[in-house]
Amino acid sequence: MPPHNGPLSGIKVLDLSRILAGPSLTQNLGDMGADVIKVERPGNGDDTRKWGPPNIEANDPSLEGWSSYYLCANRNKRSVAIDLSQKKGQELVTKLATKTDILVENYKVGGLQKYHLDYASLASVNPHLIYCSITGFGQTGPLAHRPGYDAMIQAMGGIMSITGAPDGPPVKVGVGIADVMCGMYASQAVLAALHYRNQTGEGQFIDVSLYDTQLAWLINEGTNYLVSNEVPMRRGTAHPNIVPYQVFASSDGYFMLAVGNDTQFEKFCACADAPQLAQDEKFATNPARIIHRDELVALIEELTRQQTSEFWLHELERNGVPCGPVQTIDQSLGHEHTKARDMVINMSHEMIDEEVALIANPLKFEKTPVSYRTFPPRRGEHTREILKEQLGLDDRAIDQLNKLNMIEVAQVNKEHI
Secondary structure (H helix, E strand, O other), X not given: OOOOOOOXXXXXXXEEOOOOHHHHHHHHHHHOOOEEEEEEOOOOOOHHHHOOOOEOOOOOHHHOOOEHHHHOOOOOEEEEEEOOOOHHHHHHHHHHHOOOOEXXXXXXXXXXXXXXXXXXHHHOOOXXXXXXXXXXXXXXXXXXOOOOOHHHHHHHOOHHHHOOOOOOXXXXXXXXHHHHHHHHHHHHHHHHHHHHHHHHOOOEEEEEEHHHHXXXXXXXXXXXXXXXXXXXOOOOOOOOOOOOEEEEEOOOOEEEEEOOOHHHHHHHHHHOOOHHHHHOOXXXXXXXXXXXXXXXXXXXXHHHOOOOHHHHHHHHHHOOOOEEEOOOHHHHHOXXXXXXXXXXXXXXXXXXXXXXXXXXXXXXXXXXXXXXXXXXXXXXXXXXXXXXXXHOOOHHHHHHHHHOXXXXXXXXXXXXX
């Protein structure tokens, strides 16, 4: 891999995960400089490789498995394809684990024990190993045996009950946010464990679940219930604890109004040429506005419908009232601020004729910046390289394993070299 000076330079990660929670975690570690080895099933690989279209446009059949879904969470990794169901494959992964700082897996509870790739087995050969297990419901409890998928976790974890219109059905968040947030919490956990290991020399097991992390990021709405014992409801774009803080209709569309305090409310009323609203005791303070939410929202929408979104955005911003346009994804990713923040990057691969745009890492380090060193790999693209480099196998031994279908070595297409 190209040289870099990321904050995790020198850290080795063995990634036995697939789909989104684990891969988003390991991509984040890779962006920060870790050497990530992605272990995939020969012949299939990560399930998301086939979660398209859209896919990279190419007529070359060897490019099968590069869906946009797969691309979103697998850069800065090297792929080794090993059959874990075979003893020799298990031995290869065990040897890789002895050279690893962090291992990430998202098999069902106990799923890797039969392969002797569970924490107890690997910690016996590498006591410094940080082993992060991501599951649907965690290692303990009555639901621990169940697999977990983002949509079902959103449903069971409460977020769907507060997402959507008040008179509509429960709605899932538009992306796999339960998976993504689980990956974020897991990132924090492995880095904290790495710090602990640097102090003590001891590795440890980390149990992270989609269900637990979904409950955790209910955040203020979850705490609202625990304090009041009142079940939160769907409010569309409205905020449960701040008013007015929601999307409002203009004469030609919609815009987001995010009034955060009483002073900002006064400024909004001045912009709307309705200072009397801020003077009305029913609306003068945020607690009062929450109590009289429906009445106030109706009055505000009568005002906002009289002008265009452009008018409101310009006037409100000019007067220090938080607001924003409701942008489509193409507008968001194409925005001048997005470009200024370098939040869309272009990466290339020797087998693709044109560069591919990807969403960048949002972390901005002053001294140890993230880097984009390698394009999301083909399945088994680095099998030969890794088995030589990490385990000292020669071409003959690797070819024999490949012939026996214990591993998969990606074929090189000469036309693209």
